[in-house]
Amino acid sequence: MVQTAEHAETMISLHNLRVSYGDREILHGINFDVMRGETLVILGGSGSGKSTLLRTLVGLEKPNSGEIWLRGKNLAAISSQDMEEIRKKIGMSFQGGALFGSMTVGENVALPLREHTKLEDSTIGIIVRLKLDQVGLAGFENYMPSQLSGGMKKRAAVARALAMDPEILFFDEPSAGLDPIIAAGVDQLILELKKAFHMTIIVVTHELASAFLIADRMVLIDKGNVVAIGPAVEMRASTHPRVRQFLDRVAEPEVAQELDYLQMLTENR
């Protein structure tokens, strides 16, 4: 909480954000701000809408209503040229890495540089080796993604996300599918990036241990609504029943609402 004064500048601002897939509304009016240089962890269970929120923040989903302000532009009503400019300033690390299987690790990292800069091949080569070294994969540039383990793939994906020196870095489930030791390594990597570059980092996860390790602030999303938001310490001490249930890992009661359950069985007749 001492840090809040440092992060006075707002990086991303969400106002009453609503997103739907077809007729089904996933996010029912989300409001929060992300400060420059902070690490914000978006927590939530499966189907809570946290991944949809992340996809909307990077412009992969269009909101139905509401506003997302990023670098002075509203992503909900942005031209494709402006969106391209913003995308060059953000990096995203996908859940499975999403490395291009037909290219080597080095070519994967080099791709955004080849596409968006006029740097010479030798310069790109240096940047690629630098980025791979930062994520602990020095010397792996000629490997194919299929030759890497799950944890290494994630690291390579982070290197690719870092290629353009982004201002904001997004992580989708950084520790999903990794064993605890490798997952801890990825957490450590996020902490190092935060320390080294003062990057704004937004992480979507449901791993509590990792969340408390890396987060400056946390947002808990449940059924498409923000349940709680605050510094990690406040979150841990929260008395909000839904937050407690999530943090204490209490299973959903078998029949939460007996009437709802009956209605479900009888198909609302």
Add this chain to the structure above:
Amino acid sequence: MNVVELTSQIGGSVTDSLAYLGGLASLAGRAAYFTFVGPFRGKPLRFPRAVSQAMQVGVRALPILSLITFFIGLILALQAAYELRRLGAITLVANGVAIGMTRELGPLITAVVVIGRSGSAFAAEIGTMKVSEEIDALETMAIHPVDFLVTPKFLAMIVMLPCLTIWANSMGILGGALFGVAQANFTWTRYIRASLDALYLRDIVTGLVKSVMFGITITAVGCYEGLATGAGAEQVGRATTRAVVVSIFLVILVDLVFTILFFFMSAQ
């Protein structure tokens, strides 16, 4: 089922089909934009990618295509001879094979082989990339998936399909020549000369025009199905199957339309 339901179902599938064709056209249109307009707006063509696609689509298809069209030429000769023999006009086999191959079977068989090899591969490749979030990754890196993935494929297909068709025509005529030499008292050179005499430039050109249209159709369907893949590995298989079935149907349809067009154009 009553009349109202029937008409509404027919109406529904007609609008679905039109929407599908619209999707194909818009994909082809965007690829055309990146091919012809993009280079003038600071987005250079992806020549190395197009060349590697052309290698995959064209050069690697040569052995199997040669074999198939050689057999087709031979079959065509046998079938034509069956009827021509009764008329005592067996030397016309050369004309039949030459015209049949260049106007129709050369482009069509080439298209079918390319659908099997490349149309399915396009759908599977792009579908797998969709499922593993690689398409999303391209978008978040501000790289347009159509520009990056689809345009090189269009370029490769539009160049390679006519080339393959010319090759297929030649192999078909060679297949016919085998029959001509073995059964119809031709020598190799006389058969080839007879074939060349039978052909007008128009026959070859109409075949090549068709093959370009086939190339556009196959690429559009393959890439569209790939991009429309839902979540999960099973969906990739489904997309691949649909790409093949829809491509074959649309290629035949395009073939029909252009054959009708050429028929009335030549009548004038």
